Amino acid sequence: xxxxxxxxxxxxxxxxxxxxxxxxxxxxxxxxxxxxxxxxxxxxxxxxxxxxxxxxxxxxxxxxxxxxxxxxxxxxxxxxxxxxxxxxxxxxxxxxxxxxxxxxxxxxxxxxxxxxxxxxxxxxxxxxxxxxxxxxxxxxxxxxxxxxxxxxxxxxxxxxxxxxxxxxxxxxxxxxxxxxxxxxxxxxxxxxxxxxxxxxxxxxxxxxxxxxxxxxxxxxxxxxxxxxxxxxxxxxxxxxxxxxxxxxxxxxxxxxxxxxxxxxxxxxxxxxxxxxxxxxxxxxxxxxxxxxxxxxxxxxxxxxxxxxxxxxxx
Numbered sequence: 031x032x033x034x035x036x037x038x039x040x041x042x043x044x045x046x047x048x049x050x051x052x053x054x055x056x057x058x059x060x061x062x063x064x065x066x067x068x069x070x071x072x073x074x075x076x077x078x079x080x081x082x083x084x085x086x087x088x089x090x091x092x093x094x095x096x097x098x099x100x101x102x103x104x105x106x107x108x109x110x111x112x113x114x115x116x117x118x119x120x121x122x123x124x125x126x127x128x129x130x131x132x133x134x135x136x137x138x139x140x141x142x143x144x145x146x147x148x149x150x151x152x153x154x155x156x157x158x159x160x161x162x163x164x165x166x167x168x169x170x171x172x173x174x175x176x177x178x179x180x181x182x183x184x185x186x187x188x189x190x191x192x193x194x195x196x197x198x199x200x201x202x203x204x205x206x207x208x209x210x211x212x213x214x215x216x217x218x219x220x221x222x223x224x225x226x227x228x229x230x231x232x233x234x235x236x237x238x239x240x241x242x243x244x245x246x247x248x249x250x251x252x253x254x255x256x257x258x259x260x261x262x263x264x265x266x267x268x269x270x271x272x273x274x275x276x277x278x279x280x281x282x283x284x285x286x287x288x289x290x291x292x293x294x295x296x297x298x299x300x301x302x303x304x305x306x307x308x309x310x311x312x313x314x315x316x317x318x319x320x321x322x323x324x325x326x327x328x329x330x331x332x333x334x335x336x337x338x339x340x341x342x343x344x
Contacts (some may be wrong), residue, residue, distance in 0.1 A: 035160030036109065037082040037304055041180060042070025042170040043145030044088060044103070045122040045138075046095040047329070053128045056137060066102050067124060067329055069169045069200050069293055076297030076319070076333035077165075078107045082304060085157065087112035089144040095121040096144075112154050119144035126289070133288055146174035150183040158184060159191035165300060166223065167198045168216045172205035178215060185222045197223035198296050199232045209235075221252040225303065227296055229260040242267035246274070256303070258313050260295055260320070268313045277313040280321035290330070294323035297333060302344075315344045 047067035050059040071086060078084045086108050090096035092115050103110050122140030158164065164184060171178040188195055197220050206212035213236055220226050226249040228236065233245030246257040246269035258268040265279040298316030322332035
């Protein structure tokens with residue numbers, strides 16, 4: 031990779047999120063707070079705050095939502111030069127409810143969105159292959175056949191160029207044709223990744239294994255050099271040729287919103303490994319950021335800056 035390349039690049043759909051100001055059915059809510067949403071862009075924002083050079087590729091419309099999203103990403107220091115704004119297409123959005131316990135209700139309006147039209151020919155190969163790492167999630171490849179083809183192509187281009195790939199399954203069953211197709215396609219992507227970051231239930235579904243050790247062994251056998259299995263309030267388990275073990279979770283005073291915790295974990299692990307930290311230190315940083323993420327309303331408010339990481343000794 032040339033010195034001009036990014037540390038991390040990502041492809042993915044970014045959406046405007048409207049979060050309810052109080053608990054209750056979405057149809058009864060009169061006031062919403064505007065936020066950003068998108069698994070890949072959550073990670074991009076977190077990595078940029080951690081001091082890494084980050085690039086994001088996607089498609090948006092030219093509506094007010096697109097202008098808001100681009101403005102937020104640029105404010106965070108993310109390179110958006112490979113984002114295409116097409117006046118003939120529309121930006122996706124979603125409504126998210128508030129709950130006092132458990133996962134909040136979410137209503138998506140993303141079918142046929144601008145991002146779903148991203149295709150392999152939209153990839154800037156030089157931009158992609160000069161990066162140190164491509165981060166992939168299971169969300170973007172689920173939104174359309176062309177997005178899936180894009181991620182297959184991107185993964186192979188990075189592998190051929192000698193770059194690194196991290197993968198977070200981020201299961202979205204409603205976006206796939208069937209559970210069987212989801213399992214097949216995501217495992218195919220995971221088999222090309224160096225670092226794999228499943229949750230325990232995701233890993234059980236994808237691998238058929240029931241234990242963190244079994245899930246990690248499944249992906250290690252496919253070629254992953256590092257696997258971290260997220261265990262929620264029980265922390266995480268990691269496995270690599272160098273070290274393996276359990277890392278405890280950080281205490282959480284109050285769970286406000288569980289959405290975004292996995293993205294926060296990915297930010298911690300990826301940033302720490304690219305910083306040259308040990309595997310255990312990387313998982314510890316991931317667990318800390320994941321704990322921060324569940325204590326805030328939006329997907330990105332809990333993502334720390336480099337200064338906050340240093341202050342926490344992480």
